[in-house]
């Protein structure tokens with residue numbers, strides 16, 4: 001959902017994400033507008049943006065999945081879920097650090113993040129069972145960073161909301177605000 005003030009009468013309106021890019025009509029004054037997501041002006045610097053424009057199918061290919069699992073298992077025998085959590089943090093950092101020299105490093109990073117996120121509810125319960133507050137979660141954090149570089153802002157917002165709801169530490173609100181900046185056009189484009 002996106003909340004904004006009508007550009008004609010300033011009264012608050014709400015549209016669903018599906019209305020993005022479409023023309024709308026204010027239910028108060030009948031004024032016509034269009035809601036569009038613009039690239040956040042204060043988004044992370046994008047000098048290496050090209051590296052992030054890989055084929056997303058690479059992220060979930062059987063090869064990528066197998067390589068991530070192998071990397072996790074090669075580091076230590078899997079112990080309890082909290083060990084697994086820290087192993088994923090290491091593996092994500094390892095792949096991410098190699099993004100300049102290995103063209104598959106970013107898809108591998110994304111896959112490692114997705115596996116880490118899939119385990120998040122279980123990891124969360126394990127921290128709670130030990131009376132510990134939730135730390136940061138590399139899977140959410142790094143994947144949100146990758147999606148932001150890819151300008152998939154809607155995915156970033158959804159991911160940050162999920163991380164925030166689960167209670168992982170991080171500056172989720174800041175990233176959500178940055179990626180959710182909207183601008184409202186007064187006139188229907190011709």
Ligand SMILES: [Zn+2]
Pocket residue numbers: 006007008009010011026027028029030031
């Ligand atoms: Zn209006």
